[in-house]
Amino acid sequence: MSIHHHPSDELLLDYATGALGEAWSLAVATHLALCPHCRAAHARLDAVGGAFLAGTSPEVVSGTVLDNVMALLDEDEIELPATPAASAEARGIPILPNPLRRFLGGDLAAVPWRRLGMGASQYVIPLSDHGATARLLRIPAGKPVPEHTHNGLEVTLVLRGAFADATGSYGPGDLQEADETLEHQPHAADGEDCICLAVTDAPLRFKSMAARLVQPLLGI
Amino acid sequence: MIEHDAPDVRELDALLESVAQNRDRTAFKTLFDHFAPRLKGFVMRQGSDPHFAEEVVQETMVNVWRKARQFDSARASAATWIYTIARNMRIDLLRKINRPEPDMDDPALVPDPAPAAPENISKAQEAARLRAILSELPDEQQEVLRLAFFEEKPHGDVAAELGIPLGTVKSRIRLAVKRIRTEFGEDE
Numbered sequence: 001m002s003i004h005h006h007p008s009d010e011l012l013l014d015y016a017t018g019a020l021g022e023a024w025s026l027a028v029a030t031h032l033a034l035c036p037h038c039r040a041a042h043a044r045l046d047a048v049g050g051a052f053l054a055g056t057s058p059e060v061v062s063g064t065v066l067d068n069v070m071a072l073l074d075e076d077e078i079e080l081p082a083t084p085a086a087s088a089e090a091r092g093i094p095i096l097p098n099p100l101r102r103f104l105g106g107d108l109a110a111v112p113w114r115r116l117g118m119g120a121s122q123y124v125i126p127l128s129d130h131g132a133t134a135r136l137l138r139i140p141a142g143k144p145v146p147e148h149t150h151n152g153l154e155v156t157l158v159l160r161g162a163f164a165d166a167t168g169s170y171g172p173g174d175l176q177e178a179d180e181t182l183e184h185q186p187h188a189a190d191g192e193d194c195i196c197l198a199v200t201d202a203p204l205r206f207k208s209m210a211a212r213l214v215q216p217l218l219g220i
Numbered sequence: 221m222i223e224h225d226a227p228d229v230r231e232l233d234a235l236l237e238s239v240a241q242n243r244d245r246t247a248f249k250t251l252f253d254h255f256a257p258r259l260k261g262f263v264m265r266q267g268s269d270p271h272f273a274e275e276v277v278q279e280t281m282v283n284v285w286r287k288a289r290q291f292d293s294a295r296a297s298a299a300t301w302i303y304t305i306a307r308n309m310r311i312d313l314l315r316k317i318n319r320p321e322p323d324m325d326d327p328a329l330v331p332d333p334a335p336a337a338p339e340n341i342s343k344a345q346e347a348a349r350l351r352a353i354l355s356e357l358p359d360e361q362q363e364v365l366r367l368a369f370f371e372e373k374p375h376g377d378v379a380a381e382l383g384i385p386l387g388t389v390k391s392r393i394r395l396a397v398k399r400i401r402t403e404f405g406e407d408e
Binding site: 001008009010013014017018019020022025026028029030032033034035036039040041043044045048049050051052053054055056057059060061062065066068069070072073093094096097098099101102103127128129173 | 366368
């Protein structure tokens with residue numbers, strides 16, 4: 001997989017500090033599963049967290065905390081079974097990586113798509129944290145997504161196929177960050193439907209009146 | 221601020237490895253004595269009260285024991301590994317969500333490329349160098365990193381708190397990250 005578009009340093013930092021909400025974290029974590037380069041960058045940010053922890057002034061901890069911890073260790077000598085990685089491989093390599101599969105409750109074939117119109121489909125991923133929406137989008141090969149700007153932020157991670165807009169072309173593993181300054185009309189590449197994980201914190205703003213009229217019906 | 225008998229980074233790694241391999245309670249107790257007060261201080265600096273901070277300390281240290289076998293000193297120093305456990309525990313306790321993370325055993329994960337040259341410095345040495353680099357960053361870059369980690373603030377909120385434009389916060393983050401990346405000899 002050759003990835004050309006990576007999360008910004010700021011997005012990766014917010015993920016490393018734990019400040020990033022669940023939906024955005026899902027997109028970043030799924031990109032990390034596909035991108036060893038960003039895993040290394042993220043490990044360095046974790047190391048910054050480790051350095052801050054190491055340099056923090058100690059605070060006296062009540063004796064009961066150690067007692068509680070030691071008591072919990074005593075209960076804990078039952079060995080957890082090792083993850084059966086070999087059997088997962090025997091079942092074949094999944095198309096979608098974790099943590100996305102875990103959130104979907106299965107691989108791509110199990111996604112209960114809902115039609116959006118114009119051949120496109122979506123599935124809104126159930127989350128515990130409602131600060132932003134994560135959805136899978138499927139745009140038919142060669143077809144456009146209506147031209148739109150954003151009221152807030154949008155992060156798009158390509159999982160299959162590809163799309164292109166004025167900023168460049170995006171293939172599997174590529175992650176695009178867009179905000180209110182970007183007006184774009186993404187087009188799915190020919191050949192294969194484009195499947196993306198799209199995270200938004202506000203409704204999109206479509207340029208054409210027709211698209212704006214149907215937007216409430218489509219739920220995007 | 222340095223305690224005379226505080227174990228150094230490499231000793232901390234060795235203690236954690238002994239917990240993993242030998243279920244060594246004495247080593248665990250030494251790790252607890254070293255990290256628990258720092259974890260409590262860290263979580264309190266994030267704005268939590270002492271009671272909640274101790275809850276995070278307790279859950280984090282129990283997980284250090286449970287997950288010790290996952291610790292790999294080639295990937296992270298003990299402080300970094302424990303930081304990640306505490307971060308996830310705090311998210312879990314405060315927001316009741318599991319932080320979405322890649323699964324290193326997932327067959328769909330794209331594996332790391334084989335290193336071009338054998339790594340000649342350990343993560344423990346890297347951790348020591350990183351602390352030196354952080355202290356040499358310009359104050360304004362240290363400040364955004366400190367706010368991001370200690371106050372667990374998204375960078376947009378950091379901009380609001382400092383009363384500076386978002387673009388300025390972004391460029392400070394990028395400069396700091398670039399400095400760290402350059403120091404560890406990574407090409408763009």
